[in-house]
Amino acid sequence: MTQAFDVVVVGAGMVGAALATGLGRDGFKVAVIDRSSAPDFAPETPPDIRVSALSAGTERYLQELGAWNRILSMRATPYQRLAVWDEARHPLSNLMPRTLTEVQFDADGLKTSHLGHIVENSVTQQALWQSAEAEPGVTIMAGQGVSTLTPGAESVTITLEDQQTLEARLVVGADGAQSAIRTMAGIGVSRNQYSQQAMVISVRYQGPVENITWQGFYPSGPRAFLPLHSAEATHPGESWASLVWYDAPEQLARLKGLSDEALRLEIQRAFPSQLPLLTHIEARASFPIARQHAKRYFSGRVVLAGDSAHTINPLAGQGVNLGFQDAQCLQALLKEAKRAHCDLADPQWLRSYEHQRRPANRRMMMTMDLFYHLFSNRTPPLHLLRNLGLGAARALPFARNQVARYAMGIDDRLPAPLARLTDRIPGLRQL
Numbered sequence: 001m002t003q004a005f006d007v008v009v010v011g012a013g014m015v016g017a018a019l020a021t022g023l024g025r026d027g028f029k030v031a032v033i034d035r036s037s038a039p040d041f042a043p044e045t046p047p048d049i050r051v052s053a054l055s056a057g058t059e060r061y062l063q064e065l066g067a068w069n070r071i072l073s074m075r076a077t078p079y080q081r082l083a084v085w086d087e088a089r090h091p092l093s094n095l096m097p098r099t100l101t102e103v104q105f106d107a108d109g110l111k112t113s114h115l116g117h118i119v120e121n122s123v124t125q126q127a128l129w130q131s132a133e134a135e136p137g138v139t140i141m142a143g144q145g146v147s148t149l150t151p152g153a154e155s156v157t158i159t160l161e162d163q164q165t166l167e168a169r170l171v172v173g174a175d176g177a178q179s180a181i182r183t184m185a186g187i188g189v190s191r192n193q194y195s196q197q198a199m200v201i202s203v204r205y206q207g208p209v210e211n212i213t214w215q216g217f218y219p220s221g222p223r224a225f226l227p228l229h230s231a232e233a234t235h236p237g238e239s240w241a242s243l244v245w246y247d248a249p250e251q252l253a254r255l256k257g258l259s260d261e262a263l264r265l266e267i268q269r270a271f272p273s274q275l276p277l278l279t280h281i282e283a284r285a286s287f288p289i290a291r292q293h294a295k296r297y298f299s300g301r302v303v304l305a306g307d308s309a310h311t312i313n314p315l316a317g318q319g320v321n322l323g324f325q326d327a328q329c330l331q332a333l334l335k336e337a338k339r340a341h342c343d344l345a346d347p348q349w350l351r352s353y354e355h356q357r358r359p360a361n362r363r364m365m366m367t368m369d370l371f372y373h374l375f376s377n378r379t380p381p382l383h384l385l386r387n388l389g390l391g392a393a394r395a396l397p398f399a400r401n402q403v404a405r406y407a408m409g410i411d412d413r414l415p416a417p418l419a420r421l422t423d424r425i426p427g428l429r430q431l
């Protein structure tokens with residue numbers, strides 16, 4: 001028997017589960033399908049290898065969905081300070097004292113209690129599944145993928161791998177970077193594979209939970225520290241952290257092959273001196289990184305959100321924050337469409353979604369690319385330029401703090417003069 005829904009969301013990752021919850025709250029009948037089984041959490045287990053820096057804007061959104069307190073009741077680590085600096089050494093480095101090329105933001109300076117939280121992806125996802133389950137209009141179907149999509153005049157028929165069929169006015173592809181829904185809808189992508197990859201390492205270190213997240217930029221790629229919760233209960237005096245090491249694939253393959261102890265020593269030697277003393281390597285995994293953008297955000301009765309629509313260089317930890325903004329925008333437009341008694345797949349609403357989200361996502365992609373190229377470069381003029389840039393950021397605390405409040409999601413908008421300035425950047429207006 002075919003079950004009928006207003007919206008079927010394919011992919012109950014962080015973005016899909018959030019969107020399904022929000023739509024359920026707005027009175028839509030929603031199915032959310034994931035080929036994986038429900039995420040689980042046990043307080044004594046080591047952290048998930050995948051963690052994300054969640055912005056203040058994301059925190060507000062997850063509060064609205066009733067997921068934030070669930071996250072806090074599991075595990076989340078707030079950070080009050082964020083620092084970046086250039087670790088590349090070059091004869092021109094001597095022109096500028098090292099302290100001038102470090103930029104640090106702190107919560108006091110930005111008049112806020114914290115800059116963001118580091119949260120394990122499985123914790124965020126589980127909190128959102130619980131919120132989705134609490135909505136009477138939402139049905140979660142876990143453990144199976146989609147076999148086919150058959151478009152019709154007024155709805156689309158979805159056949160699951162176990163041959164169940166569903167019918168929906170609109171299908172949302174929230175099934176990640178390798179989205180099968182995007183392919184089934186015939187939507188292509190433009191893709192740029194970076195020459196660097198990212199290796200994420202879960203570690204324990206000696207000392208209390210740090211309240212800072214930092215990133216040192218080397219010509220081969222950044223090396224980052226993200227604080228996690230205390231390990232006190234099982235390992236007195238120790239805390240958990242997640243490290244990210246960006247480098248060439250061959251270098252990361254070599255590191256992946258090392259014993260835990262050899263890797264620990266190599267990290268201690270290669271990371272900035274701010275890294276606390278590591279006591280244990282728990283897990284490591286490497287991820288290819290690519291900038292990828294769907295050619296269109298919708299086609300017929302299919303619309304994309306999150307990583308299925310766009311992936312960006314994770315060096316500033318913005319990927320899922322952008323995906324949550326997609327979900328918020330799409331939810332608001334579908335609510336309007338419903339209020340206006342329109343078809344949920346009416347192109348006027350889906351076009352408006354693409355018009356709002358594509359430029360914002362593209363702007364963030366371009367900013368990350370600029371950072372990537374500026375910092376992964378050994379040529380002296382660029383080295384000097386980025387150091388001057390960091391020096392200028394240090395010297396202009398007001399503008400810097402305004403931009404930082406926006407970038408970290410503390411403010412919803414850039415202050416008007418700065419917004420006017422960014423609007424004048426060639427190319428952005430045409431996006």
Ligand SMILES: Cc1cc2nc3c(=O)[nH]c(=O)nc-3n(C[C@H](O)[C@H](O)[C@H](O)COP(=O)(O)OP(=O)(O)OC[C@H]3O[C@@H](n4cnc5c(N)ncnc54)[C@H](O)[C@@H]3O)c2cc1C
Nearest residue numbers: 011013014015035052053145176306307317318319320321
């Ligand atoms: C090294 C690294 C570090 C990162 N750090 C950050 C950070 O600090 N902050 C940040 O904001 N972002 C970060 N990101 C990006 C972030 O992880 C992604 O943007 C985010 O996971 C995207 O969420 P999503 O729900 O769109 O997709 P996904 O997380 O990929 O979820 C997709 C879901 O769809 C399901 N699925 C897939 N195919 C099918 C199918 N055919 N049928 C049914 N279900 C399917 C999957 O099981 C999964 O549950 C990082 C990424 C990397 C690689």
